[in-house]
Amino acid sequence: MIEKDAPEVTAAPEDIRYMKEAIRQAKKAAALGDVPIGCVIVYQGKIIGRGYNRRMADKTVLAHAEIIAIRKACRKMGDWRLEDCTMYVTLEPCPMCAGAIVQARIPNVVIGCMNPKAGCAGSVLDMLHEEGFNHQVETKINVCREECSGMLSQFFKDLRKKRLAEKEQAKQQTAEENSVEKTSSFTKGEKVKAQP
Template identity: 45%
Template sequence: MLNLNPDATQEEIDQAFMAMAIREAMIAESKEEIPIGAVVVLDGKVIGRGHNQNKTLIDPTAHAEMIAITAACNKIQLRYLESATLYVTIEPCSMCAGAIVLARLPRLVFGARDAKAGACGSVFNLVQDPRLNHQVEVVGGVKDFECATLITEFFESIREKRRKSGNEQN
């Protein structure tokens, strides 16, 4: 639980929990994973957290959101997160957006937009598709510069290492 002023605005609360998601992203980065982090919050308490673990777990579905949602459901022993908020450092992809809808999360807060694969407003908008049985309130752009910088610098570092090794194609 965060020690926030009881009079904190929703924006201040979102900033504080996004900072926790950023810390998760930094854990991923320390493991040479793509630095994306997520936390699930219910009643002001973190009930699930996750960071990308695709390489570590040798699993293309081991995204931060998926891990955080699974942890949250396990923590409260329910398959739906109907009163929780998911905070994630980058706009979720279609797989994660589908999981958000299936978990019936009412609210999603993300940092940076993903112009290539974002499924919460950038490329697709699965979480607000009226054809589905559940729609999600979306708040984007929370700590967006910090979140985007984490990703950008990570991939720049990888490209630089490849240039130095003469292996640009890998």
């Protein structure tokens, strides 16, 4: 298993450049209210597939950044095999995405930060390096880690704050509705007593 708190690596300039594009994609997800995960796929120095998490926007569990980028790259290449490509993704792939990476025969994956709850490049499972599969993937981890993990941390901090505010607002609204009902009942009772 991969050490989850491994330090940020000194990455090649092209790895940083493409990871920064994956980060730009992730910010699009955040703008939609989705978990900020972004992905790009590169072939011969050109981006052939981009994707960002759209689960909430598209209302489907299949709308992960990696899956979207793989679809676009396959369309661009005219093949389901992406054998000479490199994927850059801001968060360690989940089981579904790791499976798609193996199936697409992507040889290299560069990961921004690890995912200790669902990662399948060594954190929870190690699907990308599984010797029993017919394809294994070379990985580089923690490229632009601080920026990738910071973006996720901020998103979830803001989400918790928003949910807490919504909960407080719902509580206040319920209290106000209960207060109106009590006042309304009391007023009706007074009117009944006032009649001769």
